[in-house]
Amino acid sequence: MNLLPWRQYQQAHCVRFWGLMFTGSLLIVLMLMVSLRVGDIHSRHVLQRELSGIQTVQNRLEARLMREQDVAQPDVDKWFPTQVWPPALLSLAHIIPSQAWLTQLRYQPPSLILTGYATTLPVLSGMNVVLSKIEGFTPGPAGALLQDNQGRWAFTFQLKKRG
Structure with missing residues (x-):
């Protein structure tokens, strides 16, 4: 095979x-x-x-x-033309009493909103009169007033632009 x-x-x-x-x-x-x-x-x-x-x-x-x-x-x-800011802010700085200080400054057309603290209630109650002297603004409605745990008064004020 x-x-x-x-x-x-x-x-x-x-x-x-x-x-x-x-x-x-x-x-x-x-x-x-x-x-x-x-x-x-x-x-x-x-x-x-x-x-x-x-x-x-x-x-x-x-x-x-x-x-x-x-x-x-x-x-x-x-x-709100920019020429209005310097005099308004300078008058605000000179007018606010030393027992009050701002923590926030906000512009929402046509209002300027101020938020801050005051050491005593009389200073806080006089703020409305003081704020009426700021150039170019008139006082608007006041916001909430609260007292914190340190005895300071928190405030919010609204200023309207003069026409």
């Missing part, structure tokens, strides 16, 4: 099998590389579109803020 043809057949079969395994592995590796590359390109494209959208929104927001500032600035100047 001659086994030579069978060995040739087995050898050819083995070469085909391992050739197909090598070629298949090579194709799979190539497909994975192409897939990763396409995924990377797609991800980069999505990120670029998202960045472009964010930049567009940011530019529109900045433009809107600039428009609002341009629109709001004349309104503030119309209600």
